[in-house]
Each structure stands twice: as structure tokens, then as C-alpha cells.
Amino acid sequence: MQIKTMATxxxxxxxxxxxxxxGCAGSFDQRAQKITKAFATILDKTGVQFAILGKxxxxxxxxxxxxxxxxIFQMMAQNNIQLLNMYGVKKIVTACPHCFNILKNEYPALxxxxxxxxHTTFLQSLIxxxxxxxxxxxxxKGKKITYHDSCYLGRGNxxxxxxRKVLETLDAELVEMKRCRSKGLCCxxxxxxMFKEEEKGTTRINFDRGHEAVDTGASxxxxxCPFCMTMLTDGVKETGKExxxxxxxxxxxxxxxxx
Amino acid sequence: MRIVQELLFIIAFGMAVYxxxxxxxxxxxxxxxxxxxxxxxxxxxxxxxxxxxxxxxKKMFRNPLVAVLHFFVYAGFIIINLEILxxxxxxxxxxxxxxxxxxxxxxxxxxxxxxxLAVLVMLGCIxxxxxxxxxxxxxxxxxxxxxxxxxxxxxxxxxEIALMFLFLTMxxxxxxxxxxxxxxxxxTGNFLVTGSLASIFNHMSDGTLIAIERTCWWLHILGILxxxxxxxxxxxLHIILAxxxxxxxxxxxxxxxxxxPAVQKEVQxxxxxxxxxxxxxxxxxxxxxxxxxxxxxxxNLLDAxxxxxxxxxxxxxxxxxxxxxxxxxxxxxxxxDRAEEVGRNINKNGAFTDDSKTLLRDYITEEELxxxxxxxxxxxxxxxxxxxxxIILQLRRHLVMEExxxxxxxxxxxxxxxxxxxxxxxSMDDRDKWATEMxx
Ligand code: SF4
Ligand code: SF4
Numbered sequence: 082m083q084i085k086t087m088a089t090x091x092x093x094x095x096x097x098x099x100x101x102x103x104g105c106a107g108s109f110d111q112r113a114q115k116i117t118k119a120f121a122t123i124l125d126k127t128g129v130q131f132a133i134l135g136k137x138x139x140x141x142x143x144x145x146x147x148x149x150x151x152x153i154f155q156m157m158a159q160n161n162i163q164l165l166n167m168y169g170v171k172k173i174v175t176a177c178p179h180c181f182n183i184l185k186n187e188y189p190a191l192x193x194x195x196x197x198x199x200h201t202t203f204l205q206s207l208i209x210x211x212x213x214x215x216x217x218x219x220x221x222k223g224k225k226i227t228y229h230d231s232c233y234l235g236r237g238n239x240x241x242x243x244x245r246k247v248l249e250t251l252d253a254e255l256v257e258m259k260r261c262r263s264k265g266l267c268c269x270x271x272x273x274x275m276f277k278e279e280e281k282g283t284t285r286i287n288f289d290r291g292h293e294a295v296d297t298g299a300s301x302x303x304x305x306c307p308f309c310m311t312m313l314t315d316g317v318k319e320t321g322k323e324x325x326x327x328x329x330x331x332x333x334x335x336x337x338x339x340x
Numbered sequence: 341m342r343i344v345q346e347l348l349f350i351i352a353f354g355m356a357v358y359x360x361x362x363x364x365x366x367x368x369x370x371x372x373x374x375x376x377x378x379x380x381x382x383x384x385x386x387x388x389x390x391x392x393x394x395x396x397x398k399k400m401f402r403n404p405l406v407a408v409l410h411f412f413v414y415a416g417f418i419i420i421n422l423e424i425l426x427x428x429x430x431x432x433x434x435x436x437x438x439x440x441x442x443x444x445x446x447x448x449x450x451x452x453x454x455x456x457l458a459v460l461v462m463l464g465c466i467x468x469x470x471x472x473x474x475x476x477x478x479x480x481x482x483x484x485x486x487x488x489x490x491x492x493x494x495x496x497x498x499x500e501i502a503l504m505f506l507f508l509t510m511x512x513x514x515x516x517x518x519x520x521x522x523x524x525x526x527x528t529g530n531f532l533v534t535g536s537l538a539s540i541f542n543h544m545s546d547g548t549l550i551a552i553e554r555t556c557w558w559l560h561i562l563g564i565l566x567x568x569x570x571x572x573x574x575x576x577l578h579i580i581l582a583x584x585x586x587x588x589x590x591x592x593x594x595x596x597x598x599x600x601p602a603v604q605k606e607v608q609x610x611x612x613x614x615x616x617x618x619x620x621x622x623x624x625x626x627x628x629x630x631x632x633x634x635x636x637x638x639x640n641l642l643d644a645x646x647x648x649x650x651x652x653x654x655x656x657x658x659x660x661x662x663x664x665x666x667x668x669x670x671x672x673x674x675x676x677d678r679a680e681e682v683g684r685n686i687n688k689n690g691a692f693t694d695d696s697k698t699l700l701r702d703y704i705t706e707e708e709l710x711x712x713x714x715x716x717x718x719x720x721x722x723x724x725x726x727x728x729x730x731i732i733l734q735l736r737r738h739l740v741m742e743e744x745x746x747x748x749x750x751x752x753x754x755x756x757x758x759x760x761x762x763x764x765x766x767s768m769d770d771r772d773k774w775a776t777e778m779x780x
Contacts (some may be wrong), residue, residue: 084775090652105762114774121778135772139761147627147714147733148750151600153757155607163611186596191604236716239594263720264402267658272714277749278765280711283663284760 106307113307119336178233227299230265251292270308291316347433356565374638417462452532469660510556519637581646589725629737644675653718668728674703
């Protein structure tokens with residue numbers, strides 16, 4: 082596989098169909114890198130012409146903005162927008178709902194106007210177009226999968242169905258947690274909580290959610306966000322069920338089940 | 341005698357309206373202490389929200405049983421107000437059931453319908469009292485409501501039951517008097533509920549019945565006027581403010597955070613200093629984020645006055661569920677309490693005089709603000725279109741940008757972003773390591 086950067090495309094006077102915005106977690110976090118690779122593999126196999134920004138990509142500024150530091154957010158955002166506009170980027174796909182939300186909803190006010198798509202929605206359209214062919218029999222056939230709505234995809238942007246539609250193609254049994262869709266419980270990472278210790282309380286948010294997810298009896302918890310991934314993995318560990326219950330990103334599930 | 345009653349009524353009514361309108365003006369003034377924000381775009385979408393969220397109570401239907409009961413109480417209350425119009429006119433003009441000749445056969449049908457609603461209102465209020473005081477739902481026993489707010493909720497439910505009881509008793513006595521062919525009690529025809537209750541009063545003398553009917557009439561209308569003046573001090577102000585609050589609700593995706601044009605400009609000039617030459621010098625020192633009610637938007641303050649203190653937000657809040665100090669309901673109650681305090685200060689001094697207090701710290705602590713995951717559950721659940729999150733984020737902005745007050749891990753995260761373009765301390769060169777690995 083040859084993953085090219087925007088710079089390479091630009092040097093050849095070409096523009097790719099989409100920019101894959103990898104995000105900081107997807108780039109640096111070891112667990113999230115696997116999600117990135119899975120999604121890149123899907124893009125490659127389905128013949129989508131895509132590029133990454135590579136070393137030129139910077140943090141969107143999301144954690145800084147949500148923590149209250151508007152200056153750092155503005156610095157990051159304005160630099161990113163300058164870069165994206167320079168490359169003439171039109172369409173962005175990202176596997177992180179935080180990047181998705183901020184690029185889609187908050188960059189336009191600063192002059193960054195792009196069509197921004199979350200990878201679960203993108204996967205759904207690839208499936209609808211018949212570009213993704215599932216393996217005969219399927220890895221997840223008959224298994225129970227539960228889906229965790231991330232806050233920034235769900236309540237933040239009203240995307241509840243696309244990820245579920247994608248999961249349905251796995252031929253697995255989809256079981257919902259009691260708190261799902263717009264009532265979904267946060268994993269505890271948003272609003273820059275990922276980067277600090279939780280405040281004093283009776284339990285951790287991800288322990289609560291981990292228990293709820295494990296209690297569905299599912300063997301797979303499907304996530305759509307690298308931060309939920311970290312939180313839920315720890316939450317499942319807390320229940321002691323980490324051998325039986327796996328937390329996997331929707332892109333990983335599809336990549337595993339693809340021909 | 342009749343003229344005395346009329347006079348007394350006009351005085352009571354006039355006083356009630358005067359007191360109410362004074363308080364309403366004060367609340368309006370307090371709300372407008374907030375900074376300006378233009379929320380007049382897309383009137384079509386806004387009207388739709390008003391119809392769906394306020395009239396239709398869409399969010400209440402997340403729990404259908406409670407929604408139906410609440411709908412009875414709310415619809416009952418609004419519709420029965422048509423009857424109040426007649427009562428007020430009767431009071432001023434010294435008439436009795438003024439609308440009978442006007443409405444004719446429709447009159448008993450209407451009153452009958454109001455009576456059914458009155459029974460439903462009573463039923464709803466009783467169930468709500470049980471839910472609050474006997475079933476002890478978590479969001480109702482929460483310490484957020486300790487003291488006055490808990491009594492407030494009960495007072496209003498009991499008052500509504502009492503008002504409905506008075507209304508029905510009045511009609512029952514009236515129906516009995518009609519059966520006896522009393523001249524003053526104009527024949528209306530049978531009322532659906534009290535028509536069949538009238539026989540309860542069979543054994544009573546005319547004098548007793550008239551006394552009952554008149555007492556109920558007076559207590560009922562005085563109760564309503566008292567209720568009207570209690571509203572602005574109570575969480576029940578939502579029965580009015582839920583409507584404008586739905587109209588002015590945010591139309592943006594919930595995940596979107598408000599931009600700060602002042603910071604945007606400043607950073608722009610930093611990154612492109614060549615633009616600075618054409619820039620007018622900024623007026624005064626801009627304030628970042630919110631420390632007190634004056635720094636919040638007027639919509640935030642309207643939110644605070646609209647809050648029903650129902651606690652649906654806190655019941656869904658991941659921080660609150662896991663025992664953190666944060667409760668979005670308390671954020672709203674604190675904001676209203678502070679706005680009221682500032683309002684009293686203005687009433688007393690003519691203009692706001694520094695009281696060395698602020699919303700931040702004197703009401704809302706840093707610990708509460710730090711616990712928010714910006715998950716939007718509170719915004720999603722709120723039946724009256726309130727965003728506690730918007731206030732939390734503005735207070736956080738103040739903490740970080742005006743006071744440089746942030747947990748050490750956040751300070752580290754900020755400098756990582758600034759220096760390494762990522763919230764963690766990784767080398768920028770490794771950003772595409774995963775791709776290099778795949779390209780091999
Ligand atoms: S946005 Fe913050 S306050 Fe609101 S429910 Fe989520 S964590 Fe609680
Ligand atoms: S903010 Fe909304 S949900 Fe929360 S207590 Fe007030 S009215 Fe209820």
C-alpha cells in the first residue's frame with residue numbers, strides 16, 4: 082500500500098478525492114493507530130483515492146478549546162485552515178468524532194469550509210455503493226455486539242443510525258445498552274477530561290459505562306472514537322472481563338470482516 | 341353590598357396585576373443584564389421549536405406517562421384560564437356567570453370540559469406529590485433541592501389541587517342552587533362533573549349554599565391572583581418562560597461551541613502581523629469568558645429563569661451520576677439566584693454596586709466546572725431548551741484565560757499542543773509513523 086500526503090499529490094499537480102484527517106489520537110496513540118490502519122486499509126481496498134497531511138497535520142485545538150483555552154485553539158485552527166485552504170481541500174473524512182465536530186461545525190466561522198464526514202458515515206456510503214464486500218460466513222456471525230454512541234457523533238451531531246447500519250452488515254446480533262442513542266452515557270473522556278484525572282466522585286464514568294456494556298452480554302463493544310476506545314477498554318478491564326469482551330472500532334470490525 | 345364586593349375585587353385585582361407587572365419588569369431587566377447575542381435568525385425554525393418543544397412538550401415525552409400527566413396539568417391550567425376571564429369580568433361588573441347568555445348551550449359543555457380537566461389536574465398533582473415525596477426519585481431527593489426549592493415544588497402542587505377543589509365545590513353549590521330555581525343562579529344546564537355531585541348538598545339551606553359558593557368563588561380567584569404573584573419567585577415561572585426559551589433555543593448542532601471573535605482577531609494579527617496596520621485599535625480590554633452574570637448572554641439568564649429544577653439534566657449527567665460535585669441543575673439554580681441577588685442590589689442602590697461576590701466561586705466552584713465532559717446530555721434532556729453546558733464553558737474560559745487557573749495536566753496539555761502540535765508529548769516527526777509502517 083502506498084499512503085500519500087497532500088504535499089505529494091500537490092507536487093504532482095493532483096488533488097485526491099478525500100483528505101483522511103487522522104487526528105492526534107489516531108496518529109500517536111498505539112491503540113488508535115490500529116484503527117487508523119484499519120480505516121486506511123478499507124480506503125485502499127475500496128479504491129478510494131485519499132491523502133493524509135502527514136507531518137503537516139496539527140491538533141484541531143479541540144481539547145484546548147473545551148478546557149477553556151481559546152488562544153491555543155485559534156492558533157491551531159487558523160494554521161490548519163491556512164494549510165487546508167492552500168491545498169484546496171474540499172472533502173475530509175476522519176475517524177475521530179471530536180475532529181469531525183470541530184472541523185465541521187467550528188472551522189467555518191474561521192474561514193474553513195469543507196465537507197466533513199465521520200468515518201462511520203463514510204463506511205455506510207461505501208457499503209451502500211456496494212464497494213465493501215463482506216466475507217462469506219463472516220467473523221461476527223451470530224455474535225452479540227453492543228454499540229456505544231460517542232457524544233460528539235450522537236448528541237453533538239445527531240448521527241445515530243449510520244454506525245448501526247454499518248454494524249448490521251456484520252450479520253451479528255446488535256444488542257443495545259439501556260442508555261443508548263440520545264440517552265447514551267458518555268465514556269468520560271470529552272471536554273478535555275481525557276487529559277486530566279477525574280474529579281473526586283464515587284466511581285469513574287468509564288467504570289459505570291464499562292459495566293453497562295459488559296452487562297449486555299455482548300462479546301464486542303463497538304466504538305467510533307479513539308477516546309471512547311481508551312475509556313471503554315479500561316472500563317471493561319475493571320469488570321475483569323477483558324478476555325471475553327473486546328472493544329473494537331467500527332472500522333476495525335469492517336476491516337476484519339472484509340474480503 | 342354588591343358595590344362593596346365589586347370594589348374589593350377591583351382593588352385586589354388591580355394590586356395583583358400591579359405587583360406582578362413590577363416583578364416581571366425586574367426580571368426582564370435582570371435578564372437583559374446579560375451580554376447581547378442576536379438570536380432572531382430563522383424565525384421559521386424558531387416558531388417550529390416553540391410549537392414542538394413548548395406547546396407540544398416534545399422532550400417531556402421521553403417519559404410518556406409523566407408527559408401525559410404533566411400535559412393534563414399544563415393544558416388544564418391554560419384552558420381553565422378561559423374560565424378565569426369570566427370570573428374576573430363577573431368580579432368587576434358584579435354579574436354572575438356573564439357568559440351564559442352569550443354562549444347559550446355551549447356554556448355547560450365548556451364548563452363541563454373544564455371540570456374534567458380540573459379533575460385531571462388534581463389527579464396529576466397528586467401523582468406528582470407522591471413521586472416527589474413518597475417514591476423519592478433520585479433527582480427529587482438530591483441535595484440540589486434542599487430548603488426552599490423542595491418546598492416550592494410541593495406548595496405549588498398543593499395550591500393547584502386546592503384551586504381545582506375550590507372551582508369544583510363552587511360549581512357544585514351553583515348547580516344545587518340552580519336546581520332549586522334560585523333567581524340569582526342563572527340556569528346553565530348540567531355541568532359534566534359537578535352536575536352529578538350536586539345532590540351532595542341536598543340537605544343544606546340556601547344560605548349555607550350561597551355562603552359556600554361565594555367563599556369558594558373568592559378563595560379561588562384570590563388564590564389565582566396569589567399564584568400569579570408567586571410565579572416569578574418560583575420554578576413555576578417556566579410555565580411562561582418555556583415559550584420564549586424554546587423560541588430562542590440554539591439552532592446550531594449541539595456539539596458546536598460559540599466562537600470568540602475577539603480572540604480570533606488577536607490570533608489572526610499575531611499570525612499575520614501585516615494585517616495589523618489596517619486594524620483599528622481595540623476599544624478597552626476585552627473580557628474572556630464569564631465570571632459573573634453580566635458576562636453571560638441574556639439567553640443564559642433567560643435559561644436560568646426558565647429552569648423548572650426538574651433535575652432531568654443532572655440525572656443524565658455522567659459527572660453527577662458518578663458522584664462528582666457537578667450538577668447542571670445546580671448551575672442553573674445558582675445562575676438564577678445570582679441574577680436575583682444582583683437584581684435586589686439594583687433595586688436597593690439604583691444601579692449595581694459592587695458586592696464583592698461573583699457567580700464563579702461564590703456560587704459555582706471550580707471543582708464543579710472541571711468535572712464536565714461536554715457530553716451534552718443535560719442539553720438533550722432539558723424539557724425547556726436550557727443549556728447548562730453553555731454557562732459551564734464560559735466560566736471555564738474565564739478560569740483559563742483570565743486567571744490561568746487550570747489543573748497541572750491541562751497546563752501540560754496546552755503546552756504540548758503549542759510545542760508539539762498534539763496534546764501529548766510526542767515528536768511531530770512521528771505523526772505519520774503509522775503510514776510509513778504501512779507503506780513498507
Ligand atoms: S455536558 Fe457537562 S454538565 Fe452537561 S451532562 Fe454532560 S458532563 Fe454533565
Ligand atoms: S436545566 Fe432543564 S433539565 Fe435541568 S433542572 Fe432545569 S429545567 Fe430541568
